Amino acid sequence: MKRAALALLLGLGAMGMAAAQYRGPLFDAHLHYNTEACPHEATPVPACPHPLADVLDRMQRNGVRAVLANSRPNDGTLALAKAQDATRAAGVTVVPFVRLYRNRDDYNNWFRDPSIVAMVNTELARGTPAGPYRGLGEFHLYDSANADGPVARELMALADEKGLAVLAHVDDVAVEKLMAHTPSKGRQLRLIWAHTGIGGTSAARVDALFARFPGLHGELSYRPGLTCGEGTLCPEWRALLLKYPDRFLIGSDTWVNQRWQAYDGLMQGYRAWLGTLPPEVAKKIAWDNGAALFGLPEPAPR
Ligand SMILES: [Zn+2]
Numbered sequence: 004m005k006r007a008a009l010a011l012l013l014g015l016g017a018m019g020m021a022a023a024q025y026r027g028p029l030f031d032a033h034l035h036y037n038t039e040a041c042p043h044e045a046t047p048v049p050a051c052p053h054p055l056a057d058v059l060d061r062m063q064r065n066g067v068r069a070v071l072a073n074s075r076p077n078d079g080t081l082a083l084a085k086a087q088d089a090t091r092a093a094g095v096t097v098v099p100f101v102r103l104y105r106n107r108d109d110y111n112n113w114f115r116d117p118s119i120v121a122m123v124n125t126e127l128a129r130g131t132p133a134g135p136y137r138g139l140g141e142f143h144l145y146d147s148a149n150a151d152g153p154v155a156r157e158l159m160a161l162a163d164e165k166g167l168a169v170l171a172h173v174d175d176v177a178v179e180k181l182m183a184h185t186p187s188k189g190r191q192l193r194l195i196w197a198h199t200g201i202g203g204t205s206a207a208r209v210d211a212l213f214a215r216f217p218g219l220h221g222e223l224s225y226r227p228g229l230t231c232g233e234g235t236l237c238p239e240w241r242a243l244l245l246k247y248p249d250r251f252l253i254g255s256d257t258w259v260n261q262r263w264q265a266y267d268g269l270m271q272g273y274r275a276w277l278g279t280l281p282p283e284v285a286k287k288i289a290w291d292n293g294a295a296l297f298g299l300p301e302p303a304p305r
Pocket of ligand 1: 033035141197256257258
């Protein structure tokens with residue numbers, strides 16, 4: 004950054020003036036379209052609080068131009084992938100992931116349940132109307148020891164071999180374990196770390212893991228200690244984002260319907276702190292890093 008620009012930025016900060024919001028495209032790298040939002044697996048569809056038109060409108064009015072989509076069960080993702088006229092009209096590219104969950108019980112058992120591998124292979128073979136699945140997840144490991152479960156090992160090897168990305172809600176120890184279970188020992192796997200340590204993994208530890216694993220990316224929803232007040236990044240996280248501008252992503256994590264209802268506010272919150280970063284760094288975190296992971300072109304301005 005030029006000295007004058009830095010001085011100006013510091014001056015604005017000192018005067019307590021709000022930085023301009025980031026106004027470019029957003030890549031929502033953690034989106035669920037679960038059965039509670041709309042039960043696409045049932046016919047006829049019973050109560051559907053958030054039909055396709057509603058969720059696409061939320062994305063469109065927030066400048067979200069691509070979504071990493073997954074759902075419990077996978078029918079929600081398939082519904083998004085199938086609605087190509089509607090997603091095109093909304094200017095949204097759908098990047099489909101295979102969720103490992105058919106239902107809530109699978110959250111706590113997927114890592115040792117062989118029927119999950121069969122389900123994943125069936126989905127991968129079938130693909131989606133928006134193209135092949137690009138990754139696996141989101142999955143959860145509430146106890147890092149379960150990263151050693153037979154199905155967790157098998158699916159990490161599968162992801163590594165097939166070049167699938169992974170969206171994992173895990174702790175720092177499980178990141179190491181999952182990486183160790185890949186044939187490349189984590190040198191190749193693109194692992195998107197949901198929340199970048201929801202339990203509050205220290206910035207120093209995140210830094211060490213990023214240095215060790217070149218394909219490790221951090222998605223920032225719910226990340227404790229990220230912001231210090233409205234629209235302000237905490238100093239150590241600001242430093243980490245500036246140190247690894249190519250490795251962070253934003254996401255909505257619409258795991259319950261309240262998150263759909265809060266979608267506008269979530270995206271405005273991201274735009275506020277993104278606006279405090281150098282413009283090229285903001286653009287990377289907002290869009291470029293997700294686009295690079297999945298080979299998406301720059302979206303046409305709307
Ligand atoms: Zn999630």
